[in-house]
Amino acid sequence: MERLAYTFARLANPWDLRGELAPAIRRLTDAITEHPDMIEGTGDFDTRLIQ
Known part of the structure; x- marks a missing residue:
């Protein structure tokens, strides 16, 4: 679970990554x-959140 959280954090802010x-x-x-x-599709929650 910890690695999954780390991965999503990196996706949210990948600009300081190295390697x-x-x-x-x-x-x-x-x-x-x-x-x-x-x-997810047009107008759905995930799409609006990303936008």
């Missing part, structure tokens, strides 16, 4: 913020 996973996490975060409707 080999940093580019992948930044790319994932960019994709989520550019296309929030792909997470």
